[in-house]
Amino acid sequence: MPWKLNLSNRKGVQAEKRALLFLKQQGLTLLHTNFACKTGEVDLIMLDQSTLVFIEVRFRNRSKYGNAASSINGHKQKKIRNTAAVYLQNHRQHNHRICRFDAISIDNHDANGQNSLEWIKSAF
Template sequence: MPWKLNLSNKKGALAEKSALLFLKQQGLTLLHSNFADKTGEIDLIMLDYSTLVFIEVRSRSHSRFGNAASSIDKIKQQKIRKTAAAYLLKYRQHSHRICRFDAISIDNHDGTGQNSLKWIKSAF
């Protein structure tokens, strides 16, 4: 039985939608969203000219546990790398491309509803 992703997190889906809109405005082209297999899940996979970019989107509404970017720990980075390798095996037409791992951090520390979006290129 194939592995299936459960997308029940509405805040996470909204953050990914905001990140996608922002990145498209920056000139990136979407290839896949929420690519998943047994190794994990990658939120967005995009092309930045000829570079293949694997993007993790994180959002936080409170700062008590740190900012959104700090939640991408070594274990999560390792899962994303393994999932990226699985993606490249499945979509061999991209195996020649230079790859990059970016992060989009969306924080709302002051509770005003005004989010700050930060694009971290080559995050790990």
């Protein structure tokens, strides 16, 4: 049975769409969205010239528990790395590439819903 990802978080899906648009404007090329397997899920997999980039997108509506970037803890990083390894096993045409792990942090800063977007290259 193939692995199936449930995308029921509307705000999360919107954040990923915004991040994708931003990264395309920066010149990155999309390979996969929401690559999921038993080890976890990677939101976006893109090429930055010849570098394969695994991107975690985080959205925070409130900063009560820290900003969006701070929510990518060691456990989440390990899951993303393990999922990236599975991706590389399944897509051997990218095995020669240098890999990078980036984060897109989107935080809601005011009552009007204005969000900031921060691209953190080589986040972990």
